[in-house]
Amino acid sequence: MSVDVGDLSGRIDVAIPCGATLAGHVALPAMTVDWEQVERTRHRMTRKGAEMTVRVLDVPGDGGGKAIIVGDAERSSNPLVRIHSRCLYGDALQSDDCDCGPELSKSMDAIQREGAGVLFYLEQEGRGAGLEVKAMGLRLTQSLGITTFDAYHELGYPDDLRRFDHVAQSLLDDLELRSIRLLTNNPDKQSALAEHRIEVDRVPLRTVPRSVRSRKYLEEKRVHRGHALPPRWAWVCGIWAKRVGVAVTTLSVVGAWALDIRELVITSHLLMIATFILNHPANANARFRVRAMLRRLGMLRR
Incomplete structure (x- = not known):
């Protein structure tokens, strides 16, 4: 398919994947997993200061990928599951303009x-x-001020070409999981698994937008695709609330110091230090290490 998008990008040849559709199911061959091979991939990984055991399972099919099994998830009842589509910008390049990373x-x-x-x-x-x-879609979005979904339409693409049938089949046939907690804001992922009679308890993911473009993109997903996200004004109000809080705290400390109310100064400084320690990202490492130790001692449910 060739689409002319005017002076912005000239004539672009766009090939829509053969057989791509958003309706119905794709008949996938029955999956048979070699668990001996999967067990040969078992190893320990250190993340944020704590170790976890991981294995790798191949997920074939159109738009396939890999399943990273943490611990013995296949033996758990109602385990956490994340279905994540690769995003080079957000995952590897740490772009601030999307919420993928x-x-x-x-x-x-x-x-x-x-x-x-x-x-x-x-x-x-x-x-x-x-x-x-x-x-190309991002270029059109930034040049014309349109949404990423409208940009895809300009290029001859639907909103979303992704499929999750092969994930459902892997959950059912390979991992034998029929009840999961799905980490997602996307109702399409929940619906795709539910259509295969997998009981899905959706666990929303709340992340803080790191740029103006990110806030705009989250609003687009909320409005156009029904993602479980707060409206854009809520993000803006939250940002200003933090700024006001920091300003009030700073003025309080300065005022207490100027008035020579030493007890109040000391208390304010202690509160500020405690807040910093509790919210600092490095503190997450300590939490993971403590939980890992408790699991090894059998004091924490897996």
């Missing part, structure tokens, strides 16, 4: 805290259209 990190935090879970990492970059189309 923070969602992946937060999902792994939750799985690591429990000591068991599954991360499905799928090769479905750019909502299944690929990195090049994603990049």
